[in-house]
Amino acid sequence: MPLTRRAFLRAFSAAAVLAPAAPALAGCAGTEDVPAVPFGARLPIPPLDRGTVETSGGIPVRTFRLAPQAGTHEYVPGKAAESMGYNGALLGPTLRAARGEKVRVSIENRLAEATTVHFHGMMLPAAADGGPHAMIDPGGSAAPEWTIDQPAATLWYHPHPHGSTEKQVGLGLAGLFLLDEAQDGPGASLPHEYGVDDIPLIVQDRRLDGSGKVAFDPSGNSLGTLGNSIAANGTLGAVLPATTQRVRLRILNASAGRWFKFGFADHRRFHMVASDGGLLAAPLELDAVQLSPAERAEIVVELRPGESVMLRSFAPDLGRVSPPDAFGGGRDFDVVRLDAAASLAPSSPLPAAFGALPEPVDARTATSRSFTFSGRQINGRTMDMERIDFTAAPGAPEVWFVDNVNPYQHNVHVHGVQFRLLDINGAPPPPERAGWKDTIPLLPRERNRIAFRMPRYADAEHPYMYHCHLLTHEDQGMMGQFTVAS
Ligand SMILES: [Cu+2]
Numbered sequence: 001m002p003l004t005r006r007a008f009l010r011a012f013s014a015a016a017v018l019a020p021a022a023p024a025l026a027g028c029a030g031t032e033d034v035p036a037v038p039f040g041a042r043l044p045i046p047p048l049d050r051g052t053v054e055t056s057g058g059i060p061v062r063t064f065r066l067a068p069q070a071g072t073h074e075y076v077p078g079k080a081a082e083s084m085g086y087n088g089a090l091l092g093p094t095l096r097a098a099r100g101e102k103v104r105v106s107i108e109n110r111l112a113e114a115t116t117v118h119f120h121g122m123m124l125p126a127a128a129d130g131g132p133h134a135m136i137d138p139g140g141s142a143a144p145e146w147t148i149d150q151p152a153a154t155l156w157y158h159p160h161p162h163g164s165t166e167k168q169v170g171l172g173l174a175g176l177f178l179l180d181e182a183q184d185g186p187g188a189s190l191p192h193e194y195g196v197d198d199i200p201l202i203v204q205d206r207r208l209d210g211s212g213k214v215a216f217d218p219s220g221n222s223l224g225t226l227g228n229s230i231a232a233n234g235t236l237g238a239v240l241p242a243t244t245q246r247v248r249l250r251i252l253n254a255s256a257g258r259w260f261k262f263g264f265a266d267h268r269r270f271h272m273v274a275s276d277g278g279l280l281a282a283p284l285e286l287d288a289v290q291l292s293p294a295e296r297a298e299i300v301v302e303l304r305p306g307e308s309v310m311l312r313s314f315a316p317d318l319g320r321v322s323p324p325d326a327f328g329g330g331r332d333f334d335v336v337r338l339d340a341a342a343s344l345a346p347s348s349p350l351p352a353a354f355g356a357l358p359e360p361v362d363a364r365t366a367t368s369r370s371f372t373f374s375g376r377q378i379n380g381r382t383m384d385m386e387r388i389d390f391t392a393a394p395g396a397p398e399v400w401f402v403d404n405v406n407p408y409q410h411n412v413h414v415h416g417v418q419f420r421l422l423d424i425n426g427a428p429p430p431p432e433r434a435g436w437k438d439t440i441p442l443l444p445r446e447r448n449r450i451a452f453r454m455p456r457y458a459d460a461e462h463p464y465m466y467h468c469h470l471l472t473h474e475d476q477g478m479m480g481q482f483t484v485a486s
Pocket of ligand 1: 478
């Protein structure tokens with residue numbers, strides 16, 4: 001699915017206006033030669049890993065093992081590309097644990113370079129978070145542990161080494177971490193048979209060169225590397241054989257810089273049931289949901305027997321961009337085709353509501369902080385591993401103003417917490433962003449206000465990160481860090 005030559009030229013000539021230092025067309029030679037991969041390969045489902053329960057000091061600990069390693073993967077059949085994966089050549093197993101369980105992740109780095117494993121969206125102690133201070137050298141190991149203490153959700157894990165996150169994620173290091181409730185909750189009637197009607201969907205753009213290898217071009221435009229191909233669970237042109245009337249898709253945008261606006265080619269409506277940190281207050285009927293890098297949405301789509309329907313990414317709404325239509329917008333991508341069987345097993349109807357979400361913190365008593373995102377800096381500062389930007393009290397209520405003053409996109413992710421979006425430029429957020437979030441888009445000239453409680457774990461030594469999750473921006477230092485201490 002190569003971009004047309006005209007689209008490339010438009011993107012790069014626009015990029016030159018905003019990023020005059022960018023070398024023209026660097027690293028994209030041959031990109032237009034990528035063979036289109038026809039839809040037909042079965043969508044791979046990452047193996048479900050519930051770990052093993054070991055007892056430590058009389059306490060059961062659900063223990064997972066992750067071994068980041070190098071390998072090769074054929075995005076284009078017959079053309080091997082260098083790749084990285086956890087416990088395999090690409091991506092990683094889907095880890096799954098329940099609220100209240102103690103978990104441990106034993107990590108053994110089999111890569112030839114240092115890495116970390118960050119648990120994105122997890123409310124956990126900073127020492128277990130896997131940020132850029134938690135480097136694991138080649139041959140080294142780590143075993144972070146914590147207790148699951150948050151609602152059921154679709155979280156994920158990925159590397160976070162300062163300066164090389166885009167490369168490691170882009171080569172394939174990413175996996176899902178699903179959380180369940182301890183007992184049946186309001187989401188229990190949703191499709192929940194993993195790989196059958198509850199489908200993990202890791203969507204990533206890949207920039208493939210003429211030989212089918214993964215290429216990077218972080219200086220090409222203001223969003224970093226944008227791919228010319230869309231992989232679902234690592235596969236181009238994937239098809240999901242559906243056997244049930246309703247299918248739940250847990251969609252993760254694991255791209256470095258591309259925004260997606262997911263919907264269906266026939267514009268059918270579907271229900272979004274969960275955002276980053278868990279269930280919405282009620283199923284939300286939509287015809288498209290937009291996700292910036294690292295955001296998730298769980299959707300439930302209804303199928304008719306024997307039909308085929310394409311999950312498509314439509315041209316995203318990228319806000320006021322100057323110049324318009326420059327950075328990865330302006331076109332559609334087909335992502336995965338759903339082929340319904342001639343006879344579909346019945347599914348439970350969706351509940352009318354899941355239950356109201358608690359009010360965010362009281363803005364009048366919360367600590368207020370402001371963060372201005374500009375260029376590759378936050379509040380005029382570039383990430384410094386040795387600098388702690390501020391310290392907060394455990395569990396303290398916080399309200400943050402997060403401003404993007406640029407004419408192009410950023411987004412923001414805060415480690416260790418789930419937050420709520422209070423308003424965007426003073427107006428209430430759209431309903432798909434009104435639930436629990438750990439990552440939100442920052443469109444051009446937008447001021448977002450978020451509220452949350454600080455992690456309850458005091459640790460004066462290990463920091464949490466807040467940063468732009470456009471991986472090129474993050475690698476270039478658009479990140480800060482805070483500690484939580486009594
Ligand atoms: Cu950014």
